[in-house]
Amino acid sequence: MKKFATVALLTLGAVLAGCSKQEPAAPAAAPAPAPAAVTKIVVGLDDNFPPMGFRDEKNELVGFDIDMAKEAAKRLGLEVEFKPIDWSAKEAELSGKRVDALWNGLTITEERKQNILFTAPYMENHQIIVVPAGSAIKAKADLAGKVVGAQEGSSAVDAIKKEEAVYKSFKELKTFGDNVTALMDLTTGRLEAVVVDEVVGRYYVAKKPDQYAVLEDNFGTEEYGVGLRKDDTELHGKIDKALADMKADGSAAKIAEQWFGKNIIK
Numbered sequence: 001m002k003k004f005a006t007v008a009l010l011t012l013g014a015v016l017a018g019c020s021k022q023e024p025a026a027p028a029a030a031p032a033p034a035p036a037a038v039t040k041i042v043v044g045l046d047d048n049f050p051p052m053g054f055r056d057e058k059n060e061l062v063g064f065d066i067d068m069a070k071e072a073a074k075r076l077g078l079e080v081e082f083k084p085i086d087w088s089a090k091e092a093e094l095s096g097k098r099v100d101a102l103w104n105g106l107t108i109t110e111e112r113k114q115n116i117l118f119t120a121p122y123m124e125n126h127q128i129i130v131v132p133a134g135s136a137i138k139a140k141a142d143l144a145g146k147v148v149g150a151q152e153g154s155s156a157v158d159a160i161k162k163e164e165a166v167y168k169s170f171k172e173l174k175t176f177g178d179n180v181t182a183l184m185d186l187t188t189g190r191l192e193a194v195v196v197d198e199v200v201g202r203y204y205v206a207k208k209p210d211q212y213a214v215l216e217d218n219f220g221t222e223e224y225g226v227g228l229r230k231d232d233t234e235l236h237g238k239i240d241k242a243l244a245d246m247k248a249d250g251s252a253a254k255i256a257e258q259w260f261g262k263n264i265i266k
Contacts, residue, residue, distance in 0.1 A: 038235065040079040043069050044099030047084035048178040051203045051259045052105040064199075064259040068122070069103050071251055072242040088153030091115050094229055101239070102227035105197055107155035117230045119240045121223035122252065124266050126198040127159040129215040130205065132186060137193055140217040144169035146192040149182040151175065156195045159219035187211060195219055199260070223266065
């Protein structure tokens with residue numbers, strides 16, 4: 001009996017010892033790699049939108065917004081690449097991450113805010129009406145029965161359609177891939193008026209004052225901002241600050257004066 005008890009105790013001790021033995025700790029999971037630091041931003045633009053962004057006689061991209069983006073990128077220590085895109089597909093280019101920002105006279109609208117994160121506005125603009133010099137069209141009411149042109153996917157089209165009665169009075173609203181083509185059709189008589197961003201329209205009118213006239217009437221005031229992806233809040237904050245600093249120290253005004261002859265920064 002004593003022998004049996006001893007064996008039982010020894011067996012129980014072995015079992016308990018086995019139960020109390022600690023398993024080796026699992027190796028700690030390696031920390032997730034930190035996201036790569038952003039060193040470059042790709043700016044999407046319409047490269048036929050003077051004076052905001054266009055190609056000069058050397059086929060190089062130049063313009064007011066080009067210079068603004070370069071200055072902001074320099075302050076942020078970022079390289080900037082300019083990528084011409086189909087402007088009517090700009091939101092798809094942005095959401096598809098083929099570009100990081102839309103910076104080319106982009107009008108801030110409530111509809112666009114649903115898919116785009118805008119910076120604070122940096123410029124005010126109007127949708128002006130350009131007609132041939134000597135035209136009988138003197139006001140919006142005179143556009144009734146006329147063929148009017150605008151850039152496809154632009155805020156000019158949105159502004160026209162907001163004034164439903166005027167829009168429905170047109171004989172036709174023709175849209176074009178860019179404003180330059182629309183203005184060429186105005187010159188050749190295929191259009192009777194063009195609705196266009198003021199910065200673009202006045203740029204061309206100033207170059208050929210004998211060919212064009214600008215009406216007193218317009219299709220409203222709007223604001224330009226830089227457009228980013230909704231979730232790209234860090235880059236948004238940085239560009240917003242860079243723009244604010246450029247306004248404060250006069251750099252933005254200097255760029256504006258070079259392109260427009262006056263400070264048009266908001």
